[in-house]
Amino acid sequence: MIASEFEACQYARNQRKSSDVNDKNSSKRPTIYDLAELVGTSPTAVSSVLNGSWKKRRISQKLADKVLKAAQENGYTVNIQASVLRRERSNIVGMILPKYDNRFFGAIAEEFETRARAAGLFPVITCTQRDPALELAAARELLSYQVDCLISTGATDPDQISDLCRAAGVKTLNLDLPGTKAPSILSDNFTGARDLTRIILDACERDFGVVDPLLFIGGRKDDHNTQERLRGFLAAHTEREISMPQSQIISEGYAPEKARQSLMAMRRIPHGIFVNSTITLEGVVYWLQSLPAERASRIRCGTFDFDPFGALLPQNVGMVRQDVQGLLARTFEVIKSGKDSAETELVACHLEMPSF
Amino acid sequence: MIASEFEACQYARNQRKSSDVNDKNSSKRPTIYDLAELVGTSPTAVSSVLNGSWKKRRISQKLADKVLKAAQENGYTVNIQASVLRRERSNIVGMILPKYDNRFFGAIAEEFETRARAAGLFPVITCTQRDPALELAAARELLSYQVDCLISTGATDPDQISDLCRAAGVKTLNLDLPGTKAPSILSDNFTGARDLTRIILDACERDFGVVDPLLFIGGRKDDHNTQERLRGFLAAHTEREISMPQSQIISEGYAPEKARQSLMAMRRIPHGIFVNSTITLEGVVYWLQSLPAERASRIRCGTFDFDPFGALLPQNVGMVRQDVQGLLARTFEVIKSGKDSAETELVACHLEMPSF
DNA sequence: TTGAAAGCGCTAACAG
DNA sequence: CTGTTAGCGCTTTCAA
Numbered sequence: 001m002i003a004s005e006f007e008a009c010q011y012a013r014n015q016r017k018s019s020d021v022n023d024k025n026s027s028k029r030p031t032i033y034d035l036a037e038l039v040g041t042s043p044t045a046v047s048s049v050l051n052g053s054w055k056k057r058r059i060s061q062k063l064a065d066k067v068l069k070a071a072q073e074n075g076y077t078v079n080i081q082a083s084v085l086r087r088e089r090s091n092i093v094g095m096i097l098p099k100y101d102n103r104f105f106g107a108i109a110e111e112f113e114t115r116a117r118a119a120g121l122f123p124v125i126t127c128t129q130r131d132p133a134l135e136l137a138a139a140r141e142l143l144s145y146q147v148d149c150l151i152s153t154g155a156t157d158p159d160q161i162s163d164l165c166r167a168a169g170v171k172t173l174n175l176d177l178p179g180t181k182a183p184s185i186l187s188d189n190f191t192g193a194r195d196l197t198r199i200i201l202d203a204c205e206r207d208f209g210v211v212d213p214l215l216f217i218g219g220r221k222d223d224h225n226t227q228e229r230l231r232g233f234l235a236a237h238t239e240r241e242i243s244m245p246q247s248q249i250i251s252e253g254y255a256p257e258k259a260r261q262s263l264m265a266m267r268r269i270p271h272g273i274f275v276n277s278t279i280t281l282e283g284v285v286y287w288l289q290s291l292p293a294e295r296a297s298r299i300r301c302g303t304f305d306f307d308p309f310g311a312l313l314p315q316n317v318g319m320v321r322q323d324v325q326g327l328l329a330r331t332f333e334v335i336k337s338g339k340d341s342a343e344t345e346l347v348a349c350h351l352e353m354p355s356f
Numbered sequence: 357m358i359a360s361e362f363e364a365c366q367y368a369r370n371q372r373k374s375s376d377v378n379d380k381n382s383s384k385r386p387t388i389y390d391l392a393e394l395v396g397t398s399p400t401a402v403s404s405v406l407n408g409s410w411k412k413r414r415i416s417q418k419l420a421d422k423v424l425k426a427a428q429e430n431g432y433t434v435n436i437q438a439s440v441l442r443r444e445r446s447n448i449v450g451m452i453l454p455k456y457d458n459r460f461f462g463a464i465a466e467e468f469e470t471r472a473r474a475a476g477l478f479p480v481i482t483c484t485q486r487d488p489a490l491e492l493a494a495a496r497e498l499l500s501y502q503v504d505c506l507i508s509t510g511a512t513d514p515d516q517i518s519d520l521c522r523a524a525g526v527k528t529l530n531l532d533l534p535g536t537k538a539p540s541i542l543s544d545n546f547t548g549a550r551d552l553t554r555i556i557l558d559a560c561e562r563d564f565g566v567v568d569p570l571l572f573i574g575g576r577k578d579d580h581n582t583q584e585r586l587r588g589f590l591a592a593h594t595e596r597e598i599s600m601p602q603s604q605i606i607s608e609g610y611a612p613e614k615a616r617q618s619l620m621a622m623r624r625i626p627h628g629i630f631v632n633s634t635i636t637l638e639g640v641v642y643w644l645q646s647l648p649a650e651r652a653s654r655i656r657c658g659t660f661d662f663d664p665f666g667a668l669l670p671q672n673v674g675m676v677r678q679d680v681q682g683l684l685a686r687t688f689e690v691i692k693s694g695k696d697s698a699e700t701e702l703v704a705c706h707l708e709m710p711s712f
Numbered sequence: 713t714t715g716a717a718a719g720c721g722c723t724a725a726c727a728g
Numbered sequence: 729c730t731g732t733t734a735g736c737g738c739t740t741t742c743a744a
Contacts, residue, residue, distance in 0.1 A: 042731045075523035077500045081437045082721035085736045101462040109456040113483045127469045144436045167431035282664045308638045309665030398715045438737035441720045
């Protein structure tokens with residue numbers, strides 16, 4: 001572009017701008033060009049003052065003040081789209097998340113935002129409703145927003161998302177559910193479940209003198225986390241040489257009503273119950289209420305996942321609370337380290353005992 | 357820019373691109389220029405095929421197919437930043453939200469995303485932790501992402517955010533908490549609370565034969581929604597000519613422990629309790645457990661807000677569930693209508709009665 | 713039915 | 729200490 005033509009562009013700009021000045025209600029937002037003209041300096045100077053790179057450019061305090069003042073007065077906000085387009089990095093970090101409407105994922109979302117902001121990144125979360133097609137579409141969409149990094153939380157097929165990211169040259173990481181093509185960070189479901197099972201077995205022996213196998217209820221057998229918890233559940237029985245009949249393992253989904261029906265249908269009521277989620281616990285509580293008070297008092301249960309109301313149940317002997325802070329601390333450490341080997345890392349759970 | 361110089365630009369591009377072709381692992385993502393060269397057509401044609409405007413341009417099916425195929429094979433994703441920069445609209449709709457970690461706000465977040473997507477918009481939610489400074493900063497940040505519309509949910513000072521949006525020429529709307537400078541949509545807290553109070557009063561009269569004033573617990577007196585609920589609570593008493601002593605209204609925040617302590621400190625235990633949130637309900641349940649069973653059974657309570665475990669409490673006679681779907685349906689209708697008068701619109705709540 | 717050219721607002725490289 | 733210039737990837741006239 002030759003000089004005279006650049007001037008022509010500037011002229012066009014000025015035409016637009018000066019008409020805007022007359023018309024305060026114009027929806028046009030001021031740009032660095034507008035501020036530059038107002039202050040009588042160049043767009044570069046304005047830009048560097050506004051984005052903090054002006055110390056490096058050793059711009060005079062006086063000019064900086066004038067620019068800042070003009071920006072303030074005119075309600076200037078940077079156009080990040082333009083800025084991202086020009087820079088190589090967006091500083092956006094994306095996350096896909098199955099649900100918000102759930103204590104565990106809700107806490108993950110908050111912790112993710114807090115830590116992203118603390119790291120100077122802009123967090124964008126997309127909720128994918130456990131729908132594999134939506135997960136993929138959302139991942140693509142976040143990539144088109146030029147995210148620097150994408151976290152798949154509880155994704156149905158994390159590897160497919162890892163592939164998308166790899167193709168786009170974007171860092172990625174699996175949270176809560178492991179994949180084989182990116183680093184994975186998840187709770188130590190096995191140990192948590194084993195410890196919880198021990199607690200329930202202890203309580204049954206202490207309170208009722210029985211050493212029967214517990215009932216495992218909730219979850220889906222094809223779900224990685226349920227499998228791990230079941231493994232811990234079985235390990236705690238094996239170490240005490242308690243044999244486990246298949247009929248004591250009910251994994252027909254998380255739905256409360258399903259759990260209640262299964263419990264109602266049992267010919268022999270168990271003393272100890274391992275509940276695989278707080279959602280399932282709702283069904284268990286519903287069922288407990290249908291029992292005679294005396295019988296209900298002769299039950300002990302523990303739940304994998306935490307809920308404050310669940311913790312207050314008289315039958316409750318413990319809840320496993322996943323360490324959301326720990327999970328996200330590790331997540332951001334891995335992001336920062338730039339590591340991208342597909343290793344799985346486990347974060348220990350907390351066992352919360354009743355406090356009354 | 358004169359022709360020869362444009363060619364020079366193209367040449368530079370080609371240099372870069374052809375080196376990328378040799379080096380498949382390059383982190384450079386293909387652009388419409390790359391695809392255009394691959395297919396042997398112009399960037400314009402590629403763009404219009406890819407963004408669906410090609411019917412209008414009457415591009416041949418053959419060319420379209422070639423372009424689509426090339427895009428597929430090269431893992432092309434549009435750069436939205438560039439696209440938004442060029443277009444006048446971003447199709448991004450932003451929301452600031454106090455918390456995710458809460459059934460009500462979690463449900464709002466999900467419903468918001470679902471409806472935004474259905475309307476062809478990209479939803480971005482930012483969680484502001486009930487921090488006024490963060491609310492403002494987040495609003496500014498969303499504006500810098502060129503959102504077409506910004507929804508302030510439960511914001512401390514919605515009017516300040518409305519001002520920011522007005523300055524940027526961006527549509528805005530208050531949800532859950534009203535402001536005076538933008539349309540506001542919120543639950544009908546007054547009616548919901550009045551109806552719930554009636555239910556609790558009825559239960560106390562029916563079950564215990566008493567017509568004493570209820571206890572109101574939870575919330576903050578300076579909170580708009582608490583004020584409205586209190587108004588409904590009082591109205592239900594007034595219509596039955598039950599006078600209300602100040603000591604029966606305890607609004608010292610939502611914290612469970614605070615509620616428990618207040619209840620412990622009461623010299624006379626009430627029969628009926630209006631609980632102002634599920635958070636407060638936790639404290640009430642904790643307190644109930646410290647009571648002798650017989651005494652606990654002689655209490656009836658109702659809660660404003662829904663929790664499935666709360667609904668299963670034997671003392672529970674009703675919970676008010678805010679109509680999240682309704683709130684967001686209206687929100688998107690208002691957005692679509694383009695209306696921006698600062699009217700407040702109320703959405704009725706559901707009263708959920710125990711089902712056992 | 714297609715392509716050339718300009719420019720959205722910003723930043724980095726370079727030139728003074 | 730400050731300014732000029734090019735160009736990020738896209739869409740939108742305008743011209744053919």
